[in-house]
Amino acid sequence: xxxxxxxxxxxxxxxxxxxxxxxxxxxxxxxxxxxxxxxxxxxxxxxxxxxxxxxxxxxxxxxxxxxxxxxxxxxxxxxxxxxxxxxxxxxxxxxxxxxxxxxxxxxxxxxxxxxxxxxxxxxxxxxxxxxxxxxxxxxxxxxxxxxxxxxxxxxxxxxxxxxxxxxxxxxxxxxxxxxxxxxxxxxxxxxxxxxxxxxxxxxxxxxxxxxxxxxxxxxxxxxxxxxxxxxxxxxxxxxxxxxxxxxxxxxxxxxxxxxxxxxxxxxxxxxxxxxxxxxxxxxxxxxxxxxxxxxxxxxxxxxxxxxxxxxxxxxxxxxxxxxxxxxxxxxxxxxxxxxxxxxx
Amino acid sequence: xxxxxxxxxxxxxxxxxxxxxxxxxxxxxxxxxxxxxxxxxxxxxxxxxxxxxxxxxxxxxxxxxxxxxxxxxxxxxxxxxxxxxxxxxxxxxxxxxxxxxxxxxxxxxxxxxxxxxxxxxxxxxxxxxxxxxxxxxxxxxxxxxxxxxxxxxxxxxxxxxxxxxxxxxxxxxxxxxxxxxxxxxxxxxxxxxxxxxxxxxxxxxxxxxxxxxxxxxxxxxxxxxxxxxxxxxxxxxxxxxxxxxxxxxxxxxxxxxxxxxxxxxxxxxxxxxxxxxxxxxxxxxxxxxxxxxxxxxxxxxxxxxxxxxxxxxxxxxxxxxxxxxxxxxxxxxxxxxxxxxxxxxxxxxxxxxxxxxxxxxxxxxxxxxxxxxxxxxxxxxxxxxxxxxxxxxxxxxxxxxxxxxxxxxxxxxxxxxxxxxxxxxxxxxxxxxxxxxxxxxxxxxxxxxxxxxxxxxxxxxxxxxxxxxxxxxxxxxxxxxxxxxxxxxxxxxxxxxxxxxxxxxxxxxxxxxxxxxxxxxxxxxxxxxxxxxxxxxxxxxxxxxxxxxxxxxxxxxxxxxxxxxxxxxxxxxxxxxxxxxxxxxxxxxxxxxxxxxxxxxxxxxxxxxxxxxxxxxxxxxxxxxxxxxxxxxxxxxxxxxxxxxxxxxxxx
Numbered sequence: 003x004x005x006x007x008x009x010x011x012x013x014x015x016x017x018x019x020x021x022x023x024x025x026x027x028x029x030x031x032x033x034x035x036x037x038x039x040x041x042x043x044x045x046x047x048x049x050x051x052x053x054x055x056x057x058x059x060x061x062x063x064x065x066x067x068x069x070x071x072x073x074x075x076x077x078x079x080x081x082x083x084x085x086x087x088x089x090x091x092x093x094x095x096x097x098x099x100x101x102x103x104x105x106x107x108x109x110x111x112x113x114x115x116x117x118x119x120x121x122x123x124x125x126x127x128x129x130x131x132x133x134x135x136x137x138x139x140x141x142x143x144x145x146x147x148x149x150x151x152x153x154x155x156x157x158x159x160x161x162x163x164x165x166x167x168x169x170x171x172x173x174x175x176x177x178x179x180x181x182x183x184x185x186x187x188x189x190x191x192x193x194x195x196x197x198x199x200x201x202x203x204x205x206x207x208x209x210x211x212x213x214x215x216x217x218x219x220x221x222x223x224x225x226x227x228x229x230x231x232x233x234x235x236x237x238x239x240x241x242x243x244x245x246x247x248x249x250x251x252x253x254x255x256x257x258x259x260x261x262x263x264x265x266x267x268x269x270x271x272x273x274x275x276x277x278x279x280x281x282x283x284x285x286x287x288x289x290x291x292x293x294x295x296x297x298x299x300x301x302x303x304x305x306x307x308x309x310x311x312x313x314x315x316x317x318x319x320x321x322x323x324x325x326x327x328x329x330x331x332x333x334x335x336x337x338x339x340x341x342x343x344x345x346x
Numbered sequence: 347x348x349x350x351x352x353x354x355x356x357x358x359x360x361x362x363x364x365x366x367x368x369x370x371x372x373x374x375x376x377x378x379x380x381x382x383x384x385x386x387x388x389x390x391x392x393x394x395x396x397x398x399x400x401x402x403x404x405x406x407x408x409x410x411x412x413x414x415x416x417x418x419x420x421x422x423x424x425x426x427x428x429x430x431x432x433x434x435x436x437x438x439x440x441x442x443x444x445x446x447x448x449x450x451x452x453x454x455x456x457x458x459x460x461x462x463x464x465x466x467x468x469x470x471x472x473x474x475x476x477x478x479x480x481x482x483x484x485x486x487x488x489x490x491x492x493x494x495x496x497x498x499x500x501x502x503x504x505x506x507x508x509x510x511x512x513x514x515x516x517x518x519x520x521x522x523x524x525x526x527x528x529x530x531x532x533x534x535x536x537x538x539x540x541x542x543x544x545x546x547x548x549x550x551x552x553x554x555x556x557x558x559x560x561x562x563x564x565x566x567x568x569x570x571x572x573x574x575x576x577x578x579x580x581x582x583x584x585x586x587x588x589x590x591x592x593x594x595x596x597x598x599x600x601x602x603x604x605x606x607x608x609x610x611x612x613x614x615x616x617x618x619x620x621x622x623x624x625x626x627x628x629x630x631x632x633x634x635x636x637x638x639x640x641x642x643x644x645x646x647x648x649x650x651x652x653x654x655x656x657x658x659x660x661x662x663x664x665x666x667x668x669x670x671x672x673x674x675x676x677x678x679x680x681x682x683x684x685x686x687x688x689x690x691x692x693x694x695x696x697x698x699x700x701x702x703x704x705x706x707x708x709x710x711x712x713x714x715x716x717x718x719x720x721x722x723x724x725x726x727x728x729x730x731x732x733x734x735x736x737x738x739x740x741x742x743x744x745x746x747x748x749x750x751x752x753x754x755x756x757x758x759x760x761x762x763x764x765x766x767x768x769x770x771x772x773x774x775x776x777x778x779x780x781x782x783x784x785x786x787x788x789x790x791x792x793x794x795x796x797x798x799x800x801x802x803x804x805x806x807x808x809x810x811x812x813x814x815x816x817x818x819x820x821x822x823x824x825x826x827x828x829x830x831x832x833x834x835x836x837x838x839x840x841x842x843x844x845x846x847x848x849x850x851x852x853x854x855x856x857x858x859x860x861x862x863x864x865x866x867x868x869x870x871x872x873x874x875x876x877x878x879x880x881x882x883x884x885x886x887x888x889x890x891x892x893x894x895x896x897x898x899x900x901x902x903x904x905x906x907x908x909x910x911x912x913x914x915x916x917x918x919x920x921x922x923x924x925x926x927x928x929x930x931x932x933x934x935x936x937x938x939x940x941x942x943x944x945x946x947x948x949x950x951x952x953x954x955x956x957x958x959x960x961x962x963x964x965x966x967x968x969x970x971x972x973x974x975x976x977x978x979x980x981x982x983x984x985x986x987x988x989x990x991x992x993x994x995x996x997x998x
Contacts, residue, residue, distance in 0.1 A: 236933070247930055251929070334972045
């Protein structure tokens with residue numbers, strides 16, 4: 003079982019010595035069950051850090067945002083930043099390293115074991131509890147969560163309220179870390195990988211078209227999915243015409259030739275294109291943290307779209323995003339063992 | 347700024363006009379935004395067509411030109427030259443709309459084809475309206491040529507180039523040059539001795555001051571581009587100094603290891619230290635590392651002990667040689683189709699079932715039997731010999747679909763030679779049909795039938811089996827319609843030719859294409875038969891397709907003349923349609939660096955963003971496709987152009 007006191011002590015030590023600039027971790031939220039991301043810079047704040055099944059967010063995002071802030075501030079503080087990373091978060095960091103988004107030295111990865119149970123799905127838990135309101139959730143052995151409600155603490159089988167992606171998780175322990183707290187647990191193997199998407203693609207084309215038409219029709223184009231995704235770090239988004247980067251060296255011709263591939267209006271066709279383009283841009287990069295799906299205000303099942311391409315990458319090219327920072331990225335590399343003979 | 351685009355629609359005689367309403371295309375394009383001139387003409391590439399274009403560009407002050415015609419591989423250069431030289435407009439302001447190969451030739455419904463031609467042309471107009479004027483990039487050339495493969499093709503090409511004054515590096519995988527030709531006894535249709543005509547050329551190779559011969563060597567890596575390649579060549583350690591070796595054979599006499607002799611296709615054996623054959627070039631013994639007991643005086647060391655010249659040195663190490671060259675000729679040759687594939691003909695099961703090359707060795711005066719045709723099993727003279735043509739060729743279901751081209755002729759030659767050696771013997775040939783196109787070829791086959799009484803049976807052999815100590819060939823004669831059973835003393839299979847393993851490896855190292863059968867792909871089957879699709883890499887010999895010696899020599903000389911053409915210029919012009927990085931958008935993720943097939947991109951100062959080497963870039967656009975941030979564009983194929991072209995096709 004992970005000892006949070008050790009985690010706190012480690013973070014405190016880093017900040018006291020000043021070896022890192024910031025520690026990104028989780029703390030108890032003031033609003034609801036789920037933990038909130040915290041960027042702490044003072045050793046005293048380390049006592050606020052927690053790690054339990056409510057720590058669902060992918061903190062790799064804050065490394066990306068931090069880089070932007072540092073650039074905006076023109077800060078010359080080159081010290082690394084520390085980040086608490088579950089297995090999935092560490093894969094995201096690996097992908098960012100593959101893409102040279104930052105160097106290995108600039109990040110101190112504090113790996114944490116999400117035990118045998120992964121993290122909780124707040125919606126599933128609320129459904130399970132009915133009228134009771136969950137106040138806290140803790141790891142409880144290899145296959146249960148201890149959930150505290152206003153009526154006391156009860157043990158709930160993890161498989162019933164675990165996040166969908168944790169059920170399908172193929173590598174729960176951090177693959178990349180400078181230090182790890184908690185033990186590596188055997189893979190849960192609760193669901194076979196890509197189970198949800200495999201079930202979906204069995205449906206007829208007409209049914210799937212109807213399904214996705216309905217989903218995309220509901221999209222508000224709030225871009226929450228894009229904002230929460232650590233891989234969506236482009237300054238200019240190809241599907242969003244107001245994100246055009248105008249730099250000092252942007253020529254008049256470039257300004258005149260800006261292209262609007264997709265309209266901003268949340269019409270079904272435009273939203274469909276937006277999500278498709280995003281999914282394709284994530285091929286070989288999505289590490290299935292499912293944050294896009296979690297933050298969607300209208301509950302579009304975005305995980306299905308992204309895992310569809312990850313399934314293709316895995317089954318056709320045996321490519322596992324985030325497994326090795328030295329590996330070239332999926333779409334830019336070619337191997338002699340490519341299944342297509344025309345390309346060999 | 348308003349554009350002044352001109353559109354020129356070609357009828358291509360009836361090639362386009364029969365399927366596309368070219369008059370309507372010209373009329374409708376005249377009404378497009380920015381188009382100030384639009385005209386159709388029967389042959390735009392003809393002299394009057396070109397004059398019309400040049401005049402129109404000047405008179406209408408055009409700033410962009412679209413020619414709706416055939417594929418850009420045919421006439422892009424023609425029309426760009428007209429644009430620049432005749433019209434005084436930068437040649438990169440001319441674009442081709444391919445309405446022949448991509449429209450007229452592949453459709454039959456005229457109204458629909460016309461719609462498509464309109465879309466293709468409108469898209470090209472949108473593209474050209476964003477085109478920039480560009481200037482070709484001049485690149486100096488290295489006047490040195492790499493020839494890969496030391497068979498007759500490589501030898502001929504090397505000699506032609508060396509005689510024209512170019513330095514040549516000839517790389518051969520085996521211990522000697524000569525290839526398959528040096529294994530042959532006589533050559534059709536004149537029956538002149540193969541060794542007699544080839545060995546003078548081999549000697550010339552070794553003596554020529556412009557040729558550097560590297561045997562037991564393989565090209566492991568090629569980088570660079572036309573005019574400026576860099577080759578990394580690995581040369582095995584040979585353990586014998588060719589300069590000091592006196593070819594006395596003392597070493598081979600004491601060598602305790604015996605292995606199968608490649609030169610005699612396994613009919614004889616050789617020692618671990620050996621010379622492939624007396625006329626081998628370089629004229630030296632060589633030590634086969636894989637067969638030697640251990641290159642260690644403690645283990646054996648007998649050869650070094652007896653060598654009076656002191657030519658043997660166990661401390662030699664493999665070498666890596668780096669060469670800068672301007673052009674490459676690939677002449678990696680063929681292998682025979684694997685025997686193991688033809689179990690039905692008893693190959694590998696019966697000692698007296700031979701392949702064509704083995705039979706050549708039996709006929710050759712330098713061969714295992716001293717030029718007497720004797721059975722390998724009991725050294726008796728065979729009285730009935732069955733030759734089976736198309737063994738593995740022309741059999742799309744189980745073997746190779748293609749015709750190996752030379753087997754009809756060499757089988758006739760084998761049968762003739764056999765009759766010369768064994769006048770009282772009988773030769774049978776099973777054939778599908780006889781392909782004897784070539785000077786003196788048909789006469790040669792006829793002579794083998796009439797004078798040497800070779801029995802030609804039209805049909806296939808179903809199997810070869812053994813019955814009471816005799817080999818029985820069971821086949822069918824489709825002319826009489828009867829099954830035939832022949833008691834054979836020897837069976838010779840005319841095995842299919844297939845691209846050699848070296849050809850497959852070279853294709854991979856050089857990144858040049860292969861066709862469906864694995865032969866090297868030429869740039870154009872008719873008009874560019876000795877060029878690969880990659881600039882500066884040329885093809886010669888059986889690596890490109892099955893061919894006989896005269897044809898191989900022709901192709902080798904042709905490839906050499908292409909290289910001479912290329913390297914006689916001071917400077918090569920490189921296309922300026924290369925990738926360009928938008929630094930404001932590049933994050934330095936390195937995907938383009940990894941994806942670039944030409945190694946043209948790296949990350950560079952000041953901020954570790956992508957940087958394109960204009961000379962290495964071929965403008966293929968792979969980087970453009972992998973970049974998630976649209977931070978890299980190929981000049982004149984920029985995103986905005988693709989966007990506008992899609993819109994033009996969609997009609998929005």
